[in-house]
Amino acid sequence: QVQLVESGGGLVQPGGSLRLSCAASGFTLDYWKIGWFRQSPGKEREGVVCSNSPRGSTYYADSVKGRFTMSRDNAANTVYLQMNSLKPEDTAVYYCAALKWGSSCWPLVPDGVDVWGKGTLVTVSS
Numbered sequence: 001q002v003q004l005v006e007s008g009g010g011l012v013q014p015g016g017s018l019r020l021s022c023a024a025s026g027f028t029l030d031y032w033k034i035g036w037f038r039q040s041p042g043k044e045r046e047g048v049v050c051s052n053s054p055r056g057s058t059y060y061a062d063s064v065k066g067r068f069t070m071s072r073d074n075a076a077n078t079v080y081l082q083m084n085s086l087k088p089e090d091t092a093v094y095y096c097a098a099l100k101w102g103s104s105c106w107p108l109v110p111d112g113v114d115v116w117g118k119g120t121l122v123t124v125s126s
Contacts, residue, residue: 002026002115004096009120012086016124020081022096022117030054030074033099035108036081038092038122045095047108049081059106064090086124093119 008020022034035050049070051058058070069082079096096117099105103112 004098004115004117006094006096006117006120009094009122011123011125013126014086014088014124016086017082017084018086018122020083020094020096020120020122021078022080023076023078024098025077027098027115029072029077029079029098033103033105034070034072034079035097035099035105035113036070037095037097037108037110037113038090039095039119040092043092045110047106048094050099050105050108051079052105057105059108083122086122088124091122091124093121095119 003025005023012018033052036048037045038048039045048064049060051070054072067085071080097113098115099112100114
């Protein structure tokens with residue numbers, strides 16, 4: 001069964017850090033474009049970052065550039081999202097996604113997704 005499972009969300013104070021994980025099962029992440037989305041209450045799901053491949057380009061939304069870093073661990077079949085200098089506006093459910101074959105990494109849009117994770121909640125609050 002093809003599956004993505006996120007973990008690592010939680011409550012953090014403004015200025016703090018979190019690292020989200022996204023573990024794949026049933027397929028190998030190596031050959032897939034992988035992205036992270038987020039969705040806040042009342043807002044549309046937005047693309048945050050996308051990695052073309054382990055050796056390809058990575059694209060970041062302007063709102064997280066310089067603060068978030070996406071990485072891959074091929075041996076663990078897992079991708080990570082390191083989030084630093086977190087702000088209250090980063091509060092959202094974060095979703096990991098594997099893109100459809102042929103979809104562009106950027107702009108990252110929900111229509112381009114083949115496999116979704118169930119999401120992990122990140123709350124930035126004092």
